[in-house]
Amino acid sequence: MWAFINKLRSPKWFYAIGARLQPFFWVAAAALILVGTVWGLAFAPADYQQGNSFRIIYVHVPSAFLAQSIFVSMAVCGLVYMVWKIKVADMAAAMMAPLGAAMTFVSLFSGAVWGVPTWGTWWMWDARLTSMLILLFLYLGVIALRGAFASRDSASRAASVLAMVGVINIPIIKYSVDWWYTLHQPATFTITGRVGMPMEMWAPLLIMVLGFYSFFIALTLMRTRSEILRRESNKRWVRDLAGGER
Amino acid sequence: MTLSLTPKRKQKLYVILGLVALAAVAVGLTLYALRANINLFFSPVQIAAGEAPYERQIRAGGMVREGTVVRNPDSLDVEFTVTDYVDDLRVHYSGILPDLFREGQGVVVVGQLQHDGYLKADQVLARHDENYMPPEVAQALEEAGYKPEDFQQKAAEVAKRLEAGEANGDGATSGSY
Numbered sequence: 001m002w003a004f005i006n007k008l009r010s011p012k013w014f015y016a017i018g019a020r021l022q023p024f025f026w027v028a029a030a031a032l033i034l035v036g037t038v039w040g041l042a043f044a045p046a047d048y049q050q051g052n053s054f055r056i057i058y059v060h061v062p063s064a065f066l067a068q069s070i071f072v073s074m075a076v077c078g079l080v081y082m083v084w085k086i087k088v089a090d091m092a093a094a095m096m097a098p099l100g101a102a103m104t105f106v107s108l109f110s111g112a113v114w115g116v117p118t119w120g121t122w123w124m125w126d127a128r129l130t131s132m133l134i135l136l137f138l139y140l141g142v143i144a145l146r147g148a149f150a151s152r153d154s155a156s157r158a159a160s161v162l163a164m165v166g167v168i169n170i171p172i173i174k175y176s177v178d179w180w181y182t183l184h185q186p187a188t189f190t191i192t193g194r195v196g197m198p199m200e201m202w203a204p205l206l207i208m209v210l211g212f213y214s215f216f217i218a219l220t221l222m223r224t225r226s227e228i229l230r231r232e233s234n235k236r237w238v239r240d241l242a243g244g245e246r
Numbered sequence: 247m248t249l250s251l252t253p254k255r256k257q258k259l260y261v262i263l264g265l266v267a268l269a270a271v272a273v274g275l276t277l278y279a280l281r282a283n284i285n286l287f288f289s290p291v292q293i294a295a296g297e298a299p300y301e302r303q304i305r306a307g308g309m310v311r312e313g314t315v316v317r318n319p320d321s322l323d324v325e326f327t328v329t330d331y332v333d334d335l336r337v338h339y340s341g342i343l344p345d346l347f348r349e350g351q352g353v354v355v356v357g358q359l360q361h362d363g364y365l366k367a368d369q370v371l372a373r374h375d376e377n378y379m380p381p382e383v384a385q386a387l388e389e390a391g392y393k394p395e396d397f398q399q400k401a402a403e404v405a406k407r408l409e410a411g412e413a414n415g416d417g418a419t420s421g422s423y
Contacts, residue, residue, distance in 0.1 A: 045381075048385075050346065079262060083259045120371045120372055121371055124371070161265070164265075168269055180284045180286070181289070196377035198379055198383060200380070201378055
């Protein structure tokens with residue numbers, strides 16, 4: 001593990017390894033999301049109570065998973081940056097934040113659209129919905145902090161601390177439906193334990209979840225690599241790279 | 247240059263972990279203090295125990311008890327009983343019910359508790375559980391003699407059995423998972 005963290009210290013190494021991994025994740029993301037969308041929207045059976053409106057789950061659950069996972073990833077990157085001063089970790093965290101905010105918004109929005117036909121309301125201040133809204137504000141806070149400082153080091157430190165402290169919200173989101181009475185139902189789809197739907201419904205959901213994660217990894221690799229070039233633009237190896245390609 | 251935990255890095259790590267732990271304790275205590283207010287609704291048990299205020303806007307939640315829905319044919323008035331299978335709460339409502347409203351369904355009703363003991367609802371929201379299944383599976387369950395509230399525990403279990411081709415529904419034990 002130390003050896004891996006050691007290697008991360010070199011942006012050049014990350015740039016090279018990212019180039020090799022990136023195409024694989026792009027292809028996986030495109031294939032999985034395409035298959036999952038067609039399967040989920042066209043071939044999976046409708047729900048016995050909700051009919052076709054249940055199909056929103058194929059966007060809602062993957063985006064909610066990603067919204068929370070990206071925040072945890074940001075916090076881990078923040079810790080690695082703060083303790084070991086690894087700049088690539090900070091760059092990756094900075095590049096993840098907009099996608100995380102977007103995914104949080106997508107899950108809130110798709111949940112609202114889903115809530116109208118099933119619950120009879122698009123918003124309710126229950127523990128799950130409110131903690132998810134707080135997650136959106138945390139993301140916006142992290143993004144704002146990065147833009148608010150003249151010095152990049154101060155901005156990175158402030159954003160890392162907010163991400164690490166804000167990660168407390170993640171278990172609250174996850175367990176809100178178990179700890180309190182909420183309008184939102186408990187989790188259908190868990191990594192371990194039972195799944196509250198038959199195979200022909202959850203298989204496309206699993207594919208969509210994997211597709212969303214691949215998309216997140218591919219996009220983060222791509223954006224971090226371009227951020228490396230931007231921040232290291234005065235370094236020798238980047239100049240050589242630019243010169244070589246001209 | 248090695249990256250193992252030098253004393254300086256170790257100290258930094260502890261400061262960060264301490265900060266996060268402190269924040270977690272602060273948030274945890276706040277949530278603990280607010281635990282009653284974070285609940286979206288009162289259950290009929292809590293209302294029967296007198297925990298809910300009268301004639302103030304509250305939310306109550308539970309299942310619609312089977313066979314208690316009485317509709318007025320000339321208006322939108324409807325009466326039903328919300329239950330948590332321990333205590334019951336009578337609800338009076340006038341308005342359009344959500345599509346998912348039916349007997350045996352989880353609901354959240356927003357309204358004011360009257361001194362006569364019933365709740366005058368302004369809004370009825372449907373809850374649904376975390377289980378989804380195709381209509382054919384639901385129908386097979388019904389034919390096998392399950393009641394709607396059994397669906398929640400047995401749906402996944404029975405759906406699996408149906409897939410395996412043993413659709414007779416025999417040997418159903420209580421849903422232990």
